[in-house]
Amino acid sequence: MNGLCFQISNWILIVEENKLYRQGREVTVEPRLVNLLSFIAQSPNEVFGREELIEHIWDGAIVSDQVVTQSIFELRKILKDGRVDCERFIATVPKRGYRLVADTIELTCDDARILIIESKNVDAIDDKKSIGIDIELDCEQAITVFPAGPLTRAVTHISKHAAAEEAKSNTKLTFLQRYKLQLFDGFLLSVLICIITLCTYVQTKPEITRSLDTQVIEFKYFASQNSDVTSEYLADGISQKLMNDVLTLSDYRVQLKKTDFTTGILPGKLVSVRIDKQQGQSYLDINYRNNASNRVIFSKQYLISGDEMYESLHKASSELMAALRINPTPKQLDYVMQDLPKDQDLLTKLIIANHYTNQVDPKSFKQGIDLFEDILAVNPNNGLVLAERYIAYNVLSSLLLSDEFVNEIKRSSADLLENDAYIGNKTLAAREYEALALQALLQGDELKANNLITLAGENRRSSIYYIIVGKLAELSGNLDSAGDAYTQAFYIDTSIETYQLSSNLAFHSNLETIAICMYRAMNPSSIKLI
Numbered sequence: 001m002n003g004l005c006f007q008i009s010n011w012i013l014i015v016e017e018n019k020l021y022r023q024g025r026e027v028t029v030e031p032r033l034v035n036l037l038s039f040i041a042q043s044p045n046e047v048f049g050r051e052e053l054i055e056h057i058w059d060g061a062i063v064s065d066q067v068v069t070q071s072i073f074e075l076r077k078i079l080k081d082g083r084v085d086c087e088r089f090i091a092t093v094p095k096r097g098y099r100l101v102a103d104t105i106e107l108t109c110d111d112a113r114i115l116i117i118e119s120k121n122v123d124a125i126d127d128k129k130s131i132g133i134d135i136e137l138d139c140e141q142a143i144t145v146f147p148a149g150p151l152t153r154a155v156t157h158i159s160k161h162a163a164a165e166e167a168k169s170n171t172k173l174t175f176l177q178r179y180k181l182q183l184f185d186g187f188l189l190s191v192l193i194c195i196i197t198l199c200t201y202v203q204t205k206p207e208i209t210r211s212l213d214t215q216v217i218e219f220k221y222f223a224s225q226n227s228d229v230t231s232e233y234l235a236d237g238i239s240q241k242l243m244n245d246v247l248t249l250s251d252y253r254v255q256l257k258k259t260d261f262t263t264g265i266l267p268g269k270l271v272s273v274r275i276d277k278q279q280g281q282s283y284l285d286i287n288y289r290n291n292a293s294n295r296v297i298f299s300k301q302y303l304i305s306g307d308e309m310y311e312s313l314h315k316a317s318s319e320l321m322a323a324l325r326i327n328p329t330p331k332q333l334d335y336v337m338q339d340l341p342k343d344q345d346l347l348t349k350l351i352i353a354n355h356y357t358n359q360v361d362p363k364s365f366k367q368g369i370d371l372f373e374d375i376l377a378v379n380p381n382n383g384l385v386l387a388e389r390y391i392a393y394n395v396l397s398s399l400l401l402s403d404e405f406v407n408e409i410k411r412s413s414a415d416l417l418e419n420d421a422y423i424g425n426k427t428l429a430a431r432e433y434e435a436l437a438l439q440a441l442l443q444g445d446e447l448k449a450n451n452l453i454t455l456a457g458e459n460r461r462s463s464i465y466y467i468i469v470g471k472l473a474e475l476s477g478n479l480d481s482a483g484d485a486y487t488q489a490f491y492i493d494t495s496i497e498t499y500q501l502s503s504n505l506a507f508h509s510n511l512e513t514i515a516i517c518m519y520r521a522m523n524p525s526s527i528k529l530i
Helices: 032-040 050-057 065-080 110-141 152-158 159-169 176-202 229-247 307-321 332-338 344-355 362-378 381-399 405-423 432-440 446-459 462-475 479-493 495-506 516-521
Strands: 005-008 011-014 017-022 023-030 090-093 099-102 106-107 209-221 253-256 265-280 281-290 295-303
Touching: 005 032, 005 110, 011 032, 011 110, 017 110, 017 405, 032 065, 032 099, 050 099, 065 090, 065 295, 090 110, 110 446, 209 229, 229 253, 229 281, 229 307, 229 332, 229 344, 253 479, 281 307, 295 479, 307 332, 344 362, 344 381, 362 381, 381 405, 381 432, 381 495, 405 432, 405 516, 432 446, 432 462, 446 462, 446 495, 462 479, 462 495, 479 495, 479 516
Parallel strands: 209 253, 209 265
Antiparallel strands: 005 011, 005 106, 011 017, 017 023, 090 099, 265 281, 281 295
């Protein structure tokens, strides 16, 4: 295949160099992927099955279908080049194979190099345009003594007015007439000098509307175009799981992507989660972008079909921590997986339940609680799920300001305490400590609640953690600390739900006086959505 060159959309492929070029960018691609891309580029829009690709690219060697799938995925990612919205390059034809759908032209090597040079020259010309404009302005200013503004044009015209009048009337102006004209010229010049002086010494202060905080990580999920609604819910639940892992294993602060901020502090890092489906298999796609350098630092795909989800989540968490320069011990990595069901079906239900209980709609929230109940019907002693169910019932009751779930709260409280007594002195997950602290708070045992929430904070500080801390601070009379805690909760999860919980969980709090900035951040009409 040496000597072949192709233009694929806005990419130029030179096979013998193993390189792709686009608008001044040069990407080195491993030979296996170059051979694959050049092979399908020779027959664009033609469908190639896996067996045919293995025969031509791998010379008929014994390789699995997963090798072909992974190679296609890597090619797509290279051609996409970090762009969110761009055209498709390689399409999957269900049950048949793959085809190149981007506009493709075969080139000679000379033509390819000319196109590469032209794209670089276009970039260079664009960079020099602003410099050329500045040079032209400098030349104009060198020729013109004063700027060609209305004021200086008036001075110039009035200065010549005397000569014009004399030419029209063939008579000379009197001394008084000439003196008046010169006096007016002097007045205009004085005004011009004053304006220039003021502009020199009085300058407008710059207004900074955005600033990056490199210690803040924003987590968001995307709905893939070729995935169903369940995959979207999985992506949301997994993004929450990874966010909690970062909270547990590092000093980073985190935010859930729910609100677009136009001013203020912006997150320095972004972790995005997507679920993709390819050939009947589901894959978890995780990307980590450093917003300060605008570079993708980490991008990897994990198989989560079959019985692979638990191990893939464990591996994804470990590798994401490494990309973020967090160095947890194996024991710490095991801790963030503690009490997660290893059964694929139960784990899927737990992750989707976390999506539902992160919604404002009460019906969706109740669906999440129903999934917790389904898991406990199979695994009744799972401390993490018991804690999630107990907190969820209390949250829903606080959001609706209703006594509808009193019996469910009592039942889930009894199950939580019974399980806690059964496991003894075992180290619990942070969520379990939060649930037990909330239970002690509702029972009026402030000392026990403070001890339990302190244990939760040693491992992780979530929005629920800060809300419970705020409630305990209010009971002790420290309203400043309570306002700080509620504001921290709102910072992590900027949503109506967090506002409502800060106001109503356990007892009513007047946020208008306790957390004034948080109160002002909300639209009063939106507070009553639930």
